Amino acid sequence: MELGANCVYVSSRLLKDLQEILDEGGSCHIFALGIIEMKPLHWQTKATKEEEALIAEEEEELTPEEKRKLERKLKKERKKKEKQLMREAGISIKKVEPQKPSGSERALAYLTSWSKTPEEWKFQKTRQTWLLLHMYDKEKVPDKYFTILLDYLQGLQGGARDKTVQKAEAFMKEFDGSDGKDPNLLEKCERIRQVLQLLS
Structure with missing residues (x-):
């Protein structure tokens, strides 16, 4: 018998608790060896017999609002009991959030949208600011995007x-004072010249 990647060894006490939940309709698989395979996303317990009896008994006397409160x-x-059992079994209950695109990805997508679908494009100050701050950095704004940026x-x-013109002029003065042997500085300097030529 092969076990899935989410199998864990559990104590006999925990096994009994889990078996009770299974008897109530929970969703997990218990093997005779004391090994449990759970499917945490689908694993739920139903109301216990005592809880169901309590609900049925009180439903006759309760108003609809009181019934909702009791059910909640x-x-x-x-x-709470499910989470405790999951914790004891060593199974994490963390929700996996989808990864959000980074600021650079968003800014470059903004620029591409401006270029390819101008009718759907919408001005976004934060994206423009990011582009203006990082436009001289070849790693953050690759050449194919820099031509669109121009x-x-x-x-x-x-x-x-x-x-933008003031910053470009300040950068140019700074680079004029340097030795000019660093290839990264030369690339930045070339981009600055192009921006100054365009905006002046």
Whole structure:
């Protein structure tokens, strides 16, 4: 018999607790060796016989609002018990959140959208700011995006345009004072020249 990757060894006490839950309709597989294979996403317990009896007894006397409150309370207790059993079995209950795109991915997608689908494109200040801050860095804004960025910069207006020119001039003065042997500096310097030529 092959066991899945999510199999764990459990104590006999825990095994009994889990068997009770299974008898109530939970979803996991217990093997005779004391090994349990669980499917945490589908694993749930139903109300115990005592809880069901209590609900049935009180349903006759309770208002609809009181019934809902009682059902929520019992559901909360069941979930708490499930989590405790899962913890004891050593199974993590963490939710896996999908990875969100990074700031650079979003900014480059924004630029691509501006270029390829202008009718769907929408101005986003944060994306523009990111692009203006990192446009001289070849690793963050590769050459194929830099050519699109130059076209984008032609439409730059107001304070953003003035600030971009001021920063480019300051960078150029800084690079004029350096020895100019570093290839990364030469690439940055070339990008700065292109931006100054475009915006001046």
